[in-house]
Each structure stands twice: as C-alpha cells, then as structure tokens.
Amino acid sequence: MAEGWDEDGLRAVRGALHGPDGTALLAALRRGPVSEVLQLAGDGVAGAAALGLPGAAQMAATFLGALRERGFRGDEELADVLRVSVGHAVNAVLRPIAVDLEMLAMLLEGTPAESGGRLDLSTGECRPTFTDELETGFETFEKADDPERWLSVPALGSRDGYQDMELFIEGLDDAALADRLRTAIRGRGAFRRFKDVLARDERAWRLFHRLSDERQLGRARAWLAEEGCRPRLPFRGGG
Secondary structure (H helix, E strand, O other): OOOOOOHHHHHHHHHHHOOOOOHHHHHHHHHOOHHHOHHHHHHHHHHHHHOOOOOHHHHHHHHHHHHHHHOOOOHHHHHHHHHHHOOOOOOOOOEEEOOOHHHHHHHHOOOOOOOOEEEEOOOOOEEEHHHHHHOOOHHHHHOOOOOOOEEEEOOOOOHHHHHHHHHHHHHOOOHHHHHHHHHHOOOOOHHHHHHHHHOOOHHHHHHHHHHHHHHHHHHHHHHHHHOOEEEOOOOOOOO
16 A cells, blocks of 8 residues: 655645745645645646746646546546646636635535535635525625526535545455455445544555545536636636
C-alpha cells in the first residue's frame, strides 16, 4: 500500500492554493503523488499555467496524463480547464464562479432529508438549507428564487459514497483488510462499520479519505459543469 500524502503535505497544498500566485503550489506538489490531488490542486495548476509560471506547463501536462489514466467523474472537465490554461484548447462556455468545491460537495453528498441548499452565483457562497430556515428577512424571501443569482443544489444521497468504498476495497493490496471491509459494507450501517474497521489502520484511513475527497470534488465539478459553471481559477489574474 503506497504511503500517499501526509497531513503536512496536504496542508502545504491547501495553503498554497490561497497564496498570491502558484509558485508555492508548484513546490508543494513535489511532496507527494499528484495522482492523489488532481481535483484538489488542478485549478491551481491551471491558474499557475495561465500566468506562465516556470514549471507550470510541465505540471499541467503531468496532471493531464494522470487524469486521462484515472478517468473519475469530473476528471474530463478538469482536463478541459488545464488544456485551456496551456493554450491547447478553446475555452468552453462555462461561467467562472468563486466556489469552494469542497463546500459544494458537502451539499451534494448530503442526505435528501437533511441537506442540499443554494449556490450564490455572484459570490460562490454555498448555503445549506438549514441556514435559510434559520434566517428571515427580505433577501431570504424575496430573492431566493432569482435564477440570475441563485442555483439550487440538490442533496443526492449516499450512493456515490458507497461506490467510493467499493472502489477503495478493490484497490487494496492487503487481502485481509479488504475482506474485513467487504464484510463491513454489507447491509444497513455500512458506512459506520466501514469507518470503524478502517480506523484501526492509519495508512488505509488516510488513503481512503484522499480517494473519497478526490471523487467528491470531481462529482461536484461535473455537476457544476452540467449547470453551465466552473470554479474560478485561483491566483491574481485567474479566470
């Protein structure tokens, strides 16, 4: 089982995505396998390439190769962004939104009875349904249905999350752990039992969450593209 990214490395990548330019991101990406952070860092690499930073085009090419090999949902949409950033494609007609894909993924992956919400197209803010229910005022009641500003975000439930667990199990090279996890995901309470078993193996826990996070980000990106939008690129001058 590969070690993958440690927490310090992931913090460096996340911090660099909020930096003034992509220089720190390109350096941070050398700390682990880029195949595990494609969706997390892809927009940042595209932003660095669009600015013409040294090494950014090469990193974009590395990301493109890894995306082609992996083929998760949302990977092709990210590949389009990267191809545009290095001048190999015409920009798709998708509206750039300053959205946090992780927050959007949380809304999309929630249970229909408890989650879902709205995306503010002007700011990128993701608002869970319960937030609106707790608020009153003119904006909530008079402007909530304005299609020029708000995009409704459905809660799609746990089916995709279950498939993430199955995919992770199939990729394990630890047969005993894989068998325990296959047993854990049978029947009701599968997610809780899966996490209970996985919590006993720190490396496996870390690798699963890296896989799950990537797939959730990709699904959020794909959903956003279906709605005619994409995440805005980070860094000064990002589009």
